[in-house]
Amino acid sequence: MASGSKGSRRREKIDVQAVDLEPTRRGYQLTYNYAVHFWLPILGPVCFALWQALISFCFGDRDKCWPSISLLAELAAGGNRNLIKGRWRRQGENRRREKGALEKLEDYGLLRVETKHAGTEARHTFHVLKEPPILSPSLLAQLPKRLRQMHSDLLDRCGLDPQTYQLIHRGDGAQGTRGGTQDTRGGAHVTRGGPQGTTKHYKESKTLEEIWKETKKALAREMNRSNFDVYVRDTHPLAFDRNLGILIIQTPSPQTTEVLRRQFHTVIMRTVHELGLRIEGVPIQDVQFQARR
Numbered sequence: 001m002a003s004g005s006k007g008s009r010r011r012e013k014i015d016v017q018a019v020d021l022e023p024t025r026r027g028y029q030l031t032y033n034y035a036v037h038f039w040l041p042i043l044g045p046v047c048f049a050l051w052q053a054l055i056s057f058c059f060g061d062r063d064k065c066w067p068s069i070s071l072l073a074e075l076a077a078g079g080n081r082n083l084i085k086g087r088w089r090r091q092g093e094n095r096r097r098e099k100g101a102l103e104k105l106e107d108y109g110l111l112r113v114e115t116k117h118a119g120t121e122a123r124h125t126f127h128v129l130k131e132p133p134i135l136s137p138s139l140l141a142q143l144p145k146r147l148r149q150m151h152s153d154l155l156d157r158c159g160l161d162p163q164t165y166q167l168i169h170r171g172d173g174a175q176g177t178r179g180g181t182q183d184t185r186g187g188a189h190v191t192r193g194g195p196q197g198t199t200k201h202y203k204e205s206k207t208l209e210e211i212w213k214e215t216k217k218a219l220a221r222e223m224n225r226s227n228f229d230v231y232v233r234d235t236h237p238l239a240f241d242r243n244l245g246i247l248i249i250q251t252p253s254p255q256t257t258e259v260l261r262r263q264f265h266t267v268i269m270r271t272v273h274e275l276g277l278r279i280e281g282v283p284i285q286d287v288q289f290q291a292r293r
Contacts, residue, residue, distance in 0.1 A: 035132040046083050047101040049076035054128045064127045208237035211277050218271045231256050245285030250292050257289040
């Protein structure tokens with residue numbers, strides 16, 4: 001604003017432009033450092049490239065896409081469809097299945113594929129887990145020593161305590177990626193949103209997502225809009241302990257976790273109880289918060 005008398009003052013115009021922060025709408029996608037440092041060595045280059053290619057087709061909040069197998073092969077495997085879909089090798093008693101990248105992603109719980117046949121043609125719908133979950137102990141054991149130490153240091157820096165880590169991956173045994181989705185040892189029964197690898201597990205994870213999505217819709221009506229956008233919108237379900245009825249929610253930061261615990265826990269629990277939501281038939285008794293890595 002220019003100096004001078006009140007009558008001679010003039011106002012400068014300020015041009016405000018809206019900025020679209022949705023990466024996929026601006027022609028790029030986000031890749032988590034966690035995925036590059038720890039999931040890439042587990043998946044291998046072709047499988048990892050396929051996962052990234054699938055994510056690139058999931059625009060906005062959508063977690064499903066419909067690219068063709070031939071296109072995915074060209075993007076991630078130099079056009080080799082066998083590397084994507086897998087194939088059978090040898091004949092007779094020696095015949096065995098060589099898994100493709102799609103099956104491997106399903107085994108790791110990062111993907112679910114729905115296939116519909118129309119005559120001789122098949123149409124695939126890919127449901128993609130867009131944010132890489134924390135490695136289970138059995139997967140972590142497959143990494144080189146240096147990467148295992150990096151992973152341990154990362155969890156320490158980000159405040160993921162051993163108790164919560166064990167809760168997320170309770171029941172993970174020596175079965176690799178097919179360690180199962182539930183654990184009944186010692187009476188504990190946990191449903192996790194982590195990478196335990198089967199299509200069944202992915203569906204269970206989606207159930208957690210659907211329940212929390214419904215809860216967030218209700219909270220959007222109960223809370224001040226700015227508070228909801230800052231503290232609730234970017235939260236995601238992480239795990240559910242059936243014995244205790246505790247739903248663990250992942251938050252973007254430790255600060256968000258603290259605010260949710262102190263200021264909004266009461267309204268969240270009231271909303272959960274009013275909705276009467278159950279996970280595998282078990283009512284939610286409490287909601288706890290854990291900051292994202």
